[in-house]
Structure formats: C-alpha cells, structure tokens
Amino acid sequence: MTLFLRPSPDHRPHAAGFVLLTVATGILPLAPARAADQTRIPSQSQNQNQSQNQTHPQKTPDAGKQDTPTRSEATKDEKIVVTARRQNQMQVISGGQLGVLGTKKGLDVPFNVRSYTSSLILNQQSQTLGQVLENDPSVRTTYGYGNFSEMFVIRGFQIDGDDVSINGLYGITPRQLVSPQLYDQVQVLNGASAFLNGAAPGGSAIGGNINLMFKHATDTPITQVTGDYTSNALGGGSVDFGRRFGRDNAFGFRLNVAGQSGEDSIDHEHRHSAALGADFDWHDDRTRISLDMDYQNQGVDWGRPAIFLGTGVTAVPRPVAPAGNFGQPWAYNQLNYIFGMLNVEHDLSKHVTLYGAFGGMGGNEQGNYSNPTVTDTATGDGTAGSMYVPYVQTNESTRAGVRAHFDTGPVRHEINAGGSALWEETDTAYSMALTSISTNIYRTAYTAPLANTFNGGNVGNPQPINDTRLYSLFFSDTMSFFRDRVALTAGFRYQNMLIDGYDYVPSGRGPVNSRYDQDAITPVVGLVVHPTRRTALYFNRIEGLSPGQTASGNVVNVGQVFAPYKSTQYEVGAKYDTGRFSTSLAVYEISQPNAYTQAIGNTGTYRFTEDGLQRNRGVELNVNGQILPGLRFNGGGTVIDADLRRTAGGLQDGHSAIGVPNYTINGNLEYDLPFLKGATVVGRVVNTGKQWVNTANTLHLPVWTRFDLAARYTFAVDHKPLTLRFGVDNLANTRYWASAFNGYLLEGLPRTFKFSFTANL
Numbered sequence: 047m048t049l050f051l052r053p054s055p056d057h058r059p060h061a062a063g064f065v066l067l068t069v070a071t072g073i074l075p076l077a078p079a080r081a082a083d084q085t086r087i088p089s090q091s092q093n094q095n096q097s098q099n100q101t102h103p104q105k106t107p108d109a110g111k112q113d114t115p116t117r118s119e120a121t122k123d124e125k126i127v128v129t130a131r132r133q134n135q136m137q138v139i140s141g142g143q144l145g146v147l148g149t150k151k152g153l154d155v156p157f158n159v160r161s162y163t164s165s166l167i168l169n170q171q172s173q174t175l176g177q178v179l180e181n182d183p184s185v186r187t188t189y190g191y192g193n194f195s196e197m198f199v200i201r202g203f204q205i206d207g208d209d210v211s212i213n214g215l216y217g218i219t220p221r222q223l224v225s226p227q228l229y230d231q232v233q234v235l236n237g238a239s240a241f242l243n244g245a246a247p248g249g250s251a252i253g254g255n256i257n258l259m260f261k262h263a264t265d266t267p268i269t270q271v272t273g274d275y276t277s278n279a280l281g282g283g284s285v286d287f288g289r290r291f292g293r294d295n296a297f298g299f300r301l302n303v304a305g306q307s308g309e310d311s312i313d314h315e316h317r318h319s320a321a322l323g324a325d326f327d328w329h330d331d332r333t334r335i336s337l338d339m340d341y342q343n344q345g346v347d348w349g350r351p352a353i354f355l356g357t358g359v360t361a362v363p364r365p366v367a368p369a370g371n372f373g374q375p376w377a378y379n380q381l382n383y384i385f386g387m388l389n390v391e392h393d394l395s396k397h398v399t400l401y402g403a404f405g406g407m408g409g410n411e412q413g414n415y416s417n418p419t420v421t422d423t424a425t426g427d428g429t430a431g432s433m434y435v436p437y438v439q440t441n442e443s444t445r446a447g448v449r450a451h452f453d454t455g456p457v458r459h460e461i462n463a464g465g466s467a468l469w470e471e472t473d474t475a476y477s478m479a480l481t482s483i484s485t486n487i488y489r490t491a492y493t494a495p496l497a498n499t500f501n502g503g504n505v506g507n508p509q510p511i512n513d514t515r516l517y518s519l520f521f522s523d524t525m526s527f528f529r530d531r532v533a534l535t536a537g538f539r540y541q542n543m544l545i546d547g548y549d550y551v552p553s554g555r556g557p558v559n560s561r562y563d564q565d566a567i568t569p570v571v572g573l574v575v576h577p578t579r580r581t582a583l584y585f586n587r588i589e590g591l592s593p594g595q596t597a598s599g600n601v602v603n604v605g606q607v608f609a610p611y612k613s614t615q616y617e618v619g620a621k622y623d624t625g626r627f628s629t630s631l632a633v634y635e636i637s638q639p640n641a642y643t644q645a646i647g648n649t650g651t652y653r654f655t656e657d658g659l660q661r662n663r664g665v666e667l668n669v670n671g672q673i674l675p676g677l678r679f680n681g682g683g684t685v686i687d688a689d690l691r692r693t694a695g696g697l698q699d700g701h702s703a704i705g706v707p708n709y710t711i712n713g714n715l716e717y718d719l720p721f722l723k724g725a726t727v728v729g730r731v732v733n734t735g736k737q738w739v740n741t742a743n744t745l746h747l748p749v750w751t752r753f754d755l756a757a758r759y760t761f762a763v764d765h766k767p768l769t770l771r772f773g774v775d776n777l778a779n780t781r782y783w784a785s786a787f788n789g790y791l792l793e794g795l796p797r798t799f800k801f802s803f804t805a806n807l
Contacts, residue, residue: 123762127724130760130767130806134726136716137163138181138670138680140621140628142233143257145214145242146447146462146520147535153623156535156572156584158236158632160668164261167226169728169758169771171274171800173282173306173319175210175224175256178232180732183682183712184254184666185234188705188785188792192417192433194346194379195222199787200236202662202688202706203253203638209246210256212387217247217441217468218405219258220383223344225321227284227304231259236666237634238588238615241539241570244466244518247441249592252613252638253662260338260387262327263288263298274306274802280317282306300325311798313371316347332393339386347378352790353487355739356421356428362745363423363487365781368796372418372487374430376495379413401464402446409439414495417790418485426488432479432496436508443468447520458526462537470514475503475550503550510555515544522570535572541565541591543610564610566591582621589614592638613638619666627671637661637691659691660703676718683711690741698741705787709735724760728773729753737786750782752794766806773800 139161140152152159162178172178176187176196186199190206198205207221226232235242239255246255268288275281284304291297300323307318320343327336350371355362366372387405394400413435420428447464479496503509522537542565549556568589575583591612619632637659664686672678688703702708711733719725732752739745756773779797786792 119765122765124723126762126765126767127760130769131718131724131726134165134169134758134760134769136166136169136678136680136714136728138166139163139231140623140630140670142231142235143214143259144235145211145239145244146445146464146522147242147524148449148462151623152628152630153576153580153582153621154533154574156533156574156586156617157242158617158619158630158666158668159233160670161231161233161259164230167229167232168272168804170756171276171771171773171802172226173276173317175226175232175258178226179234179256181680181712181714181730182234183668183710184236184684186707186710186734186785186787188787189352189790190222191788192351192415192790193222193413193435194349194351196224197787198256199706199785200234200254200256201634201636201664201666201684202660202686202703203636204250204787205246205254205256206248206250208248209251210258211243212258212385212405213260213389213403214243214257215387215403215405215443215445216243216245217443217470218385218387218407220342220344220381220385220407221409221439222379222381222411223319224258225304225319225342225344227286228261228302228321228323228340228342229258230261233257233259236632237586237617238613238636240541240568240592240613241520241522241537241588244445244468244520244539245516245541245543245592247468247470247514247516249610252592253636260323260325260336260340261286261288261300261302262325262336263290263300265290265295268300269807270804271807272802272804274800276306276308277311277799278309278313280306280308280310282308282319294330296328296330298325298327311369311796312350313369314348314375315350315371315373317345318347319344334389334391336389337386338388340384342383342385343381345378345380348375349373349377349379350793351377351415351417352792353428354417354419354789355423355745355791356419359420359423360744361423362739362747362783362791363420363426365783365793366426366487368776368779368781368794370488372485372490374416374432374495375492376432377414377416379411379415382410384408397452398448398450400446400448402444404442404444406443407439407441409437409441411435411437411439414498416496418487420487426486428485428487429482430485431482432498434477434498434505436475436505438473438508439470440473441468441470456527458530460524460526461522462524463521465517465519467518468514468516471510472512472514473508474511475501475505475508477501477505504552507553509551509553510548511550512545512547517542517544531576533574535570535574538567538569540567543591545610562610564591566612568612580622580624582623583619584621585618587614587616611639624671627673629669630667632666633664634666635661635663660688661691662686662688662703662706676720678716679714680716681711681713683709685709693741701741701743702738704739704741704789705737705785707735707737722759726758728756728758730755734784739786739789739791747783747786747791750780750784750794752780752782753777756800763805768806769804771800771802771804774798775800 142159142161143149179185188197190197210219235255270286273283288300302323305320309316323340325338350373385407389403391401416430416432418428418430445466450461477498478500479498480500518541520539524535526533545562547560549559570588572586615636617634621630666684668682670680688706690698690701714730716728737747754775755777758771760769775798782794783791784794
C-alpha cells in the first residue's frame, strides 16, 4: 500500500518559490523597553517632595493622572521584553522521546539523550539539520556519498538521512537535507538505539540516533513572522501560526511555512528551499490524537562538493580559499518529499495506555554530481567525472504497543510491549560519463556538461532496485526499587529483516542479485541508581541487528546492499540535573563493519566498500544550562579511539578508522547584558581533533578550530515583542578541511554573516 503520491519527476530545478515575509503595518519610531527606566515609579523621597509642592501653581492634579498611562504602558512593555527574552534563551533539555519507552527525563534512563529546542533553531537561523547539530559536542556533520546530502557522525559512526526518525518512527524523514523549521525539538541519543526504535532501514544509527518532534499548538496562541538574510545573497523567511479552540481547548492547529533562495557564502553556490507543515491534534481526558502532514523541497545548484584523493597521493592538499568553489556549474540536486504521520494514544485506565503510530514518506530526488579527484596535491590538479542519479523512495512505517504501570509488593513495574514494521521500496538508476575532465581545485576551469553515455537502469523512469521489510516485536520491564532510587530495565526485541536487491533493468523488477532473510533476538539491560534525587549513575548493554548499508549517491555500485550485522554496546556513566543545569559523563564501547568510499584509480569514479570491523571506545562530557543568572552554557567534549580489526589480510589491523576525530570540543556561551535590557550576546567555539584520511594512516587532517559570534536584541513595538539578530560564523574566515569521513575531504564554510528579525503579532 502506498500512502503518498510521488512528487513530480522533473529533474531540473524548478522555480521553488520561497516565502518573503515583511511586516507592512505602519511601524512608528521604535522605543526600546529601556525607556521604562525613564518613566519608572518615583521613589518614596520623590513622592514626599511632590506632595510638599502640590500647591505650586505649575502643578495640577491632572498632571499626575496623565503620567499614569505612560508608566503603565512602559511597565507592560518591560514585562513583554522579559518574557520574550526568557523564551529566546538557549535551552538544551536533558531527556527526550525514547521510542518504546516514551518520553523520559534524562536523569531517569540508562541512556544519554538531550533535546535542542525550536527557540535555539530560530535564534541561530539554522537552515539545515546539520546547522542545528553544530551545537552538540558529540556530533559532526559531513556530506553523503558524493552528493550534497548531510551525514552525521556520532561516536565515530555515521547516521544517514534515511535513519533520522520522527517521533521515534523510522522511514518518514526527508533523506538528504532536512528543514528544521518544522520541528519543535531535535533530539540526540548517544549510543545504539535498535531496542528503542527498531532497526534503522539504512543500516546506520549504530553510534546514536537523531529524532525530530513535530510542532503542535500550545495553550498560548502563536503568530510569529520571521525574515532572514545570509551572505552572500540568501534571503527568506517563515510564518509560525498556532491556535487551540473548542471546549477545553481540545482541538489544536499549527501551521509552519518557511523558505529561502539565493547565493550562500560559497561563491556561485545557490540554494533554495520551501517547507510546509500542517499539524492537527485533539485530546480529551483519555485519548490523544495528532496528525502531521508536511512537504519539503530543497535544492543546491553549482554546489561545492567534497573531494577525493587519487591513488599514489602522498600528502593532503591545502584547503582552497574559504569561499572558493571547485564545483562545476552543471552539478546540482533537486529534492522533493511528502511525508507525515498519525499518532493515537488511549488510556484504558490510569495504569494502562494503548498507543499506535503510522507514517509514510514519498521522496523524489534527482542530481548530477561531480567530485574532483586530486592527483597532484602540490598543484591541485585532478580529474572530475559526471554521474546523474534519479532516486525515488516510497516508505511506510508503523508502531503499536501497550504501556502499563503496576506494583508487586515494594517493586514498581513499567511494562512496554508491542511491535513495529517498515516497508521501503527504492527505485533508482544512473547515467555516467565514461570520460573525465581535467580540473584544478585552486584554479578551476568551468566546462560544459559531460555526456553521460553509460546507463544503469531507466534514468527517465527508475525501476525498483531493492525492497526492505523490517518487522519486530519488543518487550521490556522497568522495575523500580527503594522509592525509585534504583531502576532496572530488562527486555528484548525480536527482529526480522527481509531485504531483496535487484539488477538494473529498463522496466519492472530485475533478477534478484542479493537476498537477506535474517532474524535475531537482541536483549537490552539498563540500570539507573540515584544516590540523590539530582544525580544518577547508569549502565547499559544493548544489542542490535541492523540492515547492511546501501551504496547510494555518486558511486558505481549505487543500490548495492551489504549484509546485515549484529552490534553490541556497553556504556557506563553519571548524570547531574537540577532543572536549570545538567551535566553527564559517559564511557562506552561499540563496533560495526568498517565502510568507506574509495576512488577507482584516477578515473573520476568511486566505489562504496566494506573492509573489517571498526571498534570505537570513548569518553563523553556534556554540560548544559545556567551557570549564573543571565549566563548560560551548552557544550562539552569527546575523546574517541576508533580501531580497525579483522581487515583483509590483517594489513590495517590496529589502525584508526577514516574520518573519526580523536577528540571534539564544543562551547556555546550566552550572556544577557545587564546594562541593556533585552540584549544578549553569544559566542561559540568548535574544535575538532586529528582525522585520518586513509586506512593505512599515512595521511591525516590537522586539528581545526572555528569561532562564531552573535547578538540579539528584543524590544517592544505596539506592546508586541520584536527580536533582531545578527551573527557571524567562522569569524576569522579560517580555511580548513572539516571532515575526512567516508574518504571524502569536505571543506569548512567561509565567514558567513546572518541577520534576521522575528515579530510576534
């Protein structure tokens, strides 16, 4: 059954209209709320002086009456500014949605999870999911398989866009780029999550999970208009509207519209996006229902790609000028997605809740990709090919279960039982050039498009290349002892995977070239001990059966599905949480097959491959919250040891994995200026350690550091809050290779200026 119609298959970027928002109502000269200081209520001594001079001819009783409305309005505006500034504060919540366990506080679970809020997304003008996750010390963002998609790295393992979940449900998230304006929270779980959410369909998400939560109407009405600008000439805006109505405000409606278009901070690189989300919900005393329907379009034209190093290269080339673009004008991608989900919860009693969710996604992607392969690192000379890939995906995903609470003597139980299923069909093809062009990353010659003459499948009407069906049943019991000071979670998930791969053919399903039908029972054990009500010590051991990774993007074996594998994680840690301030420390070990992309000689073509096992051990520290009144911090650091084992012939055993930094540090500091009400300054530092470029460990990227600076100012206009923001990313305009993950060298963005305003109407 197909839930969504496929978007239009036109593969060239069409005019994606973006939302240009301005406040056209007559805005009079603006007086900031600081004016309240000039009309403050007089002190007691001043009142006495006024009473003594009450009979002075120049003073009348009417004069005092005329001052009262001014003082009242100023006080009202000051309260509006204080409230708006509090809502704008950088906030990272300890806890989040944990799949079968439901929404939990971070202190109460044996996992490391935190949530970034929509106010942080708005204040930082984040236009992609990767820009939101720049705040997380354990996450690094790179590009996917030879295209412009974002790929995330947690605990040294990748998370593909296919494996980002929404409300704990896999398979319904836009695959390459995600518009964060549609979401209330971006949640990051460090560590394996197969028990919590089931197997990720793309075969990644071993080192962690990223979960998105849709926006829904709140008790407070929302009418918010935002306009934004990003250098060089990228403009856009958004509207956020929410209302509750009906008896007891039982019905809710939330509408989000966002868009942008123009040239970003990289020379010639144009981006466009449009996102629309309509969210409905209803509740009574026992039932809660929500329906979310969304559309997203994103595209990149003349994008700056990642680069490869050719065989025989003995050094890493120096990065190009920060804004330099070595991509070709005809390289692009165009991404269209229709997606959504239905959630239902019903309380049979105060102890038993039934729940279910169903979602789907229809995706249509097209792109012509060209990645330089550098053959001479001193001069920057190299070659570049061309590959056009259409990619159509139809997914359906569901989850249902029961959650029950009861006591057996002194022990309190929370039982979770249910099942999940996911159906995914991927239709794709490719057309590539058999010749390559000569290029230079420092002095790029822009050429006419290459003739893509070698085809696999039907590029005009892609046919199925693989079918994935994932089924699972789960059960867990969380037992709480000694008045909830000790909680032990034990459970299992039975997982079954049916994965078929097909040959490329002009029509219909081709012959089966790979078939996997595997199942396993994967247990989970977690322990939480609360020495005090604000502290916790925890341990978990969790296994997961994951589908093998699928080659996609600009590789000659696009569509190849690798064998499923079983992974095991051990983790121990400590947490402290006061509500306003939280910190956590974790030590872990986890492993999975080692996968990366390698150049095929100097032909300008590439292959995605696996070799051996990658075992990662590490330590993580996260610190979030208010340090002092008006001073907030978000950040932390990680140390990772990523070893290769069981490689072919043992040649790379003991070496470090490609693109995994030996350490990462993030620090985000926010300070409310005491001498200017409504004003806040923000500083951020991102530091990433050494990364190996090849499995032989003869080439590496050096340590890099980036500094960002921003400020915002909130004031009242006609008794409504208005916030202005200005920021600079990569303040020093540092040139650096940001990532070598998967064998790609991705250059960091240049100095980027951002400006936005938000009016609450």
